[in-house]
Amino acid sequence: MAKIIVVTSGKGGVGKTTSSAAIGTGLALKGHKTVIIDFDIGLRNLDLIMGCERRVVYDFVNVINGEANLKQTLIKDKRIDNLFILPASQTRDKDALTKDGVERVLNELAKDFDFILCDSPAGIEAGAMMALYFADEAIVVTNPEVSSVRDSDRILGMLSSKSRRAEQGQDSIKEHLLLTRYNPERVEKGEMLSVDDVKEILSIDLVGVIPESQAVLNASNSGQPVILDKDSDAGQAYLDTVERLLGENVPFRFLTVEKKGLLKRIFGG
Amino acid sequence: MSLLDYFRSSKKNTANTAKERLQIIVAHERRKRNSPDYLPQLERDILEVIRKYVDISPEQIAVSLEKRDDELSVLELNVTFPDDKR
Numbered sequence: 244m245a246k247i248i249v250v251t252s253g254k255g256g257v258g259k260t261t262s263s264a265a266i267g268t269g270l271a272l273k274g275h276k277t278v279i280i281d282f283d284i285g286l287r288n289l290d291l292i293m294g295c296e297r298r299v300v301y302d303f304v305n306v307i308n309g310e311a312n313l314k315q316t317l318i319k320d321k322r323i324d325n326l327f328i329l330p331a332s333q334t335r336d337k338d339a340l341t342k343d344g345v346e347r348v349l350n351e352l353a354k355d356f357d358f359i360l361c362d363s364p365a366g367i368e369a370g371a372m373m374a375l376y377f378a379d380e381a382i383v384v385t386n387p388e389v390s391s392v393r394d395s396d397r398i399l400g401m402l403s404s405k406s407r408r409a410e411q412g413q414d415s416i417k418e419h420l421l422l423t424r425y426n427p428e429r430v431e432k433g434e435m436l437s438v439d440d441v442k443e444i445l446s447i448d449l450v451g452v453i454p455e456s457q458a459v460l461n462a463s464n465s466g467q468p469v470i471l472d473k474d475s476d477a478g479q480a481y482l483d484t485v486e487r488l489l490g491e492n493v494p495f496r497f498l499t500v501e502k503k504g505l506l507k508r509i510f511g512g
Numbered sequence: 513m514s515l516l517d518y519f520r521s522s523k524k525n526t527a528n529t530a531k532e533r534l535q536i537i538v539a540h541e542r543r544k545r546n547s548p549d550y551l552p553q554l555e556r557d558i559l560e561v562i563r564k565y566v567d568i569s570p571e572q573i574a575v576s577l578e579k580r581d582d583e584l585s586v587l588e589l590n591v592t593f594p595d596d597k598r
């Protein structure tokens with residue numbers, strides 16, 4: 244049985260696509276057959292972050308409309324086995340995704356994949372609703388900042404009332420908090436909400452904390468999901484996140500300011 | 513409060529302010545989500561009625577409907593009056 248996981252946030256620009264690319268890649272690295280679906284109709288970007296933008300032929304909406312089949316449309320990752328991308332359409336028609344259509348595609352994918360990761364668009368409108376509707380689990384991407392936390396809470400409300408699981412009275416969606424762009428230095432100075440603050444306010448399980456990192460920009464510049472940058476703090480934090488998602492018990496890292504060693508203090512770095 | 517604490521707290525900790533504000537607004541919005549659709553209008557109506565007598569602002573009134581069990585719900589109305597308007 245495939246597990247459908249939505250990566251969502253309410254607020255825009257908090258790191259959903261970055262996280263979808265990293266976590267999807269990580270699941271495939273761990274041997275699970277994974278597809279990442281770009282639900283951001285009109286604003287396709289997952290292809291760029293995954294570095295496959297020149298290989299897009301057909302898209303999600305083509306499949307729904309029967310203009311192409313999944314085999315023609317799915318883009319197989321060149322670096323990692325078991326990893327596929329279903330690109331979003333560039334159409335401006337926001338109603339291009341229908342519930343029936345999305346369900347059909349998900350059902351077909353579910354026969355073949357272990358994980359289906361849905362990269363949600365921002366907002367709480369139709370597009371975001373569609374991305375979360377069929378989910379079994381949700382990764383709620385949040386920045387340690389007031390409007391992001393508030394919007395995350397609104398998305399939690401949607402997950403528990405507007406999803407298929409809610410409407411059909413099934414077990415509720417399993418919710419995970421993913422805190423991104425975390426800056427321990429600013430937390431210590433009292434300028435930024437801490438992990439514990441956000442956890443306490445939203446009261447859901449923490450699956451990962453990704454530090455604010457130059458590595459993320461480098462990764463997107465070159466079309467390499469940051470999790471492949473194994474020496475970077477963000478890459479390692481995403482790898483930890485994937486392991487927790489798979490049920491492993493992994494201690495949290497990068498939560499405190501790195502104490503500079505004597506040599507570093509003398510020579511900089 | 514020690515002298516040290518005084519100097520620490522005089523440097524404003526905006527993260528604490530953020531946390532307190534979020535806790536209040538999130539609790540408020542959660543309560544609203546779990547209540548019937550007519551509650552916001554009921555709250556506005558009650559506010560209008562009270563304003564005929566006392567000038568209060570929306571944040572001084574809180575209306576909530578709490579379900580106790582299958583047979584009983586309690587409508588709770590909380591209005592705080594500022595000192596000089598009693």
Ligand SMILES: Nc1ncnc2c1ncn2[C@@H]1O[C@H](COP(=O)(O)OP(=O)(O)OP(=O)(O)O)[C@@H](O)[C@H]1O
Binds near residue numbers: 254255259262424463
């Ligand atoms: N941990 C991080 N450190 C530094 N920059 C980050 C981090 N995570 C994300 N960013 C940057 O934040 C920006 C937004 O990221 P991303 O596109 O993943 O967000 P999004 O939630 O998908 O946005 P949208 O709502 O528009 O779809 C990008 O420029 C990305 O490089």
Ligand SMILES: [Mg+2]
Binds near residue numbers: 259364
């Ligand atoms: Mg995005």
